[in-house]
Amino acid sequence: MRTAVAKPALMRSMPQIAHVDVNCFYASAERAFDPSLEGRPLVVLSNNDGCAVTRSPEAKALGIATGEPWFKLAPRAKEWGLVAKSSNYELYGDISARFMELLGRYSAWLEVYSIDEAFLGVKGEADQLLPLGRTIRDAVRRNVGVPVCVGIAPTKTLAKLCNKWAKNNPAFGGVCLWEAVPGDVRDSLLERLPVDEIWGIAGRLTKRLNVLGIFTVGDLVRADPVMIRDKFSVVLMRTVLELRGTPCIPMEEERIGRDQLIFSRSFATPVTSADGLRQVLSIYGQQASARLSKHGLQAKVLTAFAATSPFRQQEQAYPSVCVSLPMPTADPLLLARAAHALLPHIRDGLKYAKAGIMLTDLRPSGNQPPLEPFENPHEERGIGPLLEDVSRRFGRGAIGLGHAGIKSGLDWTMKRDMRSPRYTTHWDELPVVKAA
Incomplete structure (x- = not known):
C-alpha cells in the first residue's frame, strides 16, 4: 500500500532542508x-577514560556496544587490534567549528544542531540539489578531513531520515535526496524501518505506539494526526505531518538551553581541601562567564555543589549552596565569588570526587540596565569575552583570574592518558609534515 506523502511536484515549489552529519564524529576527527x-577498530572514551562513547564501524563489527567500560575491553584490545583514544575535546571543538564555518558558505540559513550536525536551508530543483549535496560532502572531506552524509528533504524530520538512509545504504553514495528516491522505494524503506528510528521517538513512546499497532515509520505516516495529538502530544503530531512532507519544525538560530547552564566534572584525582575546590570553582565560574557572554545571557542565581564518591567506604558528603546574585550578571569575578560560598561547607580530608556550578534564571544581557551605583565594572570592560577570546586563540589555561589562573595543583582535572595531540589549538602540538 502506498503511504500518504507529499507529491514531488509540490516539493519542487517548497524550500528544502539539508541535514549534514559527520559519520562517527570523534573517531573521524582522530x-x-x-x-x-583508517580501517582499524577505534573507540573514543568518555571522561576519565571510563567507557566507549564513539565506535568506528570496525569497532561496531566486533560487537562493542556504546557505553562498554574500557576496563572490560582493554584485555582483548591487542587481540582485536583495537585502538582507544581519550576524549580530545579541544580537537573535536575546533574541527566542529571548521565544519560549521564551511557549511555556512553554502547557505545563509544554518542551524547548528549539535557538535557534529547541522541543518541548512537550500533551494533548487532535484537536478540541482543532488549535486549540491555531493559538493558539500566532498568539500567537508577535502577541507576539514572528516566524512559526512547529507539528507535533503522538505522537512527536518524527512531530512534526518534521508541522512540515515544515506549513511546505512551504500547505494546512495552518502547523499540522499527525498525527491530523487522513487515513490515505491520510499514506501518500501518506510515499511521496513522501525518507528523508533525516527527523530525524537524512543523507549517508552515506542511501546505506547506499538500498543496502537504502529510498529514502522510507514504505520506512523498513515496514522491520523488528530488521534496522535489527542493520545500523545502536539509534538508527535508534528512529526507525523513532517513525515508527510508538511514543515512543522522551524529552523532555529540558537539551541543553547536558556533555562540553566551547568558546569560539572568528575575528578581523575579526588580533591581533599577547600583550597583545591576554590581553584575548581574559580575555573568553572570563568568558563561559565565565557559561555554566557557568547550567547548574550546573564544569570541571577548560582548553585554550587560538590560530592564525594558514593562507592567509597568512607564518610560521604554532598554539600551545596544556592546564591542569589545582586543583579543578573555574566561577570567572571562575581560568579567565582558566588561559587566560593560553598567553601565553608567543605571538610578538609574528605575525598571529593565531583564538583560543579549551575546557573539559573538566565536573562538576555542588557534587558534592564542597572542603575549606575550598581553597575559591574568588569562587565563594562568586557572581561568575560576577553577571557574567552584569549583562551580560544592560545588554548584553555593560557589565562585565568585569581585562583583560576594558578598553574599548579591541577591533578584533579580529567584523566586522559590516551589523548591524541591537540593538533589545531596548541602550538607545541601542531602536526609536523615531512617532505619525502
Whole structure:
C-alpha cells in the first residue's frame, strides 16, 4: 500500500532542508590527523577514560556496544587490534567549528544542531540539489578531513531520515535526496524501518505506539494526526505531518538551553581541601562567564555543589549552596565569588570526587540596565569575552583570574592518558609534515 506523502511536484515549489552529519564524529576527527587509524577498530572514551562513547564501524563489527567500560575491553584490545583514544575535546571543538564555518558558505540559513550536525536551508530543483549535496560532502572531506552524509528533504524530520538512509545504504553514495528516491522505494524503506528510528521517538513512546499497532515509520505516516495529538502530544503530531512532507519544525538560530547552564566534572584525582575546590570553582565560574557572554545571557542565581564518591567506604558528603546574585550578571569575578560560598561547607580530608556550578534564571544581557551605583565594572570592560577570546586563540589555561589562573595543583582535572595531540589549538602540538 502506498503511504500518504507529499507529491514531488509540490516539493519542487517548497524550500528544502539539508541535514549534514559527520559519520562517527570523534573517531573521524582522530583519523583526520592520524591516517594509520583508517580501517582499524577505534573507540573514543568518555571522561576519565571510563567507557566507549564513539565506535568506528570496525569497532561496531566486533560487537562493542556504546557505553562498554574500557576496563572490560582493554584485555582483548591487542587481540582485536583495537585502538582507544581519550576524549580530545579541544580537537573535536575546533574541527566542529571548521565544519560549521564551511557549511555556512553554502547557505545563509544554518542551524547548528549539535557538535557534529547541522541543518541548512537550500533551494533548487532535484537536478540541482543532488549535486549540491555531493559538493558539500566532498568539500567537508577535502577541507576539514572528516566524512559526512547529507539528507535533503522538505522537512527536518524527512531530512534526518534521508541522512540515515544515506549513511546505512551504500547505494546512495552518502547523499540522499527525498525527491530523487522513487515513490515505491520510499514506501518500501518506510515499511521496513522501525518507528523508533525516527527523530525524537524512543523507549517508552515506542511501546505506547506499538500498543496502537504502529510498529514502522510507514504505520506512523498513515496514522491520523488528530488521534496522535489527542493520545500523545502536539509534538508527535508534528512529526507525523513532517513525515508527510508538511514543515512543522522551524529552523532555529540558537539551541543553547536558556533555562540553566551547568558546569560539572568528575575528578581523575579526588580533591581533599577547600583550597583545591576554590581553584575548581574559580575555573568553572570563568568558563561559565565565557559561555554566557557568547550567547548574550546573564544569570541571577548560582548553585554550587560538590560530592564525594558514593562507592567509597568512607564518610560521604554532598554539600551545596544556592546564591542569589545582586543583579543578573555574566561577570567572571562575581560568579567565582558566588561559587566560593560553598567553601565553608567543605571538610578538609574528605575525598571529593565531583564538583560543579549551575546557573539559573538566565536573562538576555542588557534587558534592564542597572542603575549606575550598581553597575559591574568588569562587565563594562568586557572581561568575560576577553577571557574567552584569549583562551580560544592560545588554548584553555593560557589565562585565568585569581585562583583560576594558578598553574599548579591541577591533578584533579580529567584523566586522559590516551589523548591524541591537540593538533589545531596548541602550538607545541601542531602536526609536523615531512617532505619525502
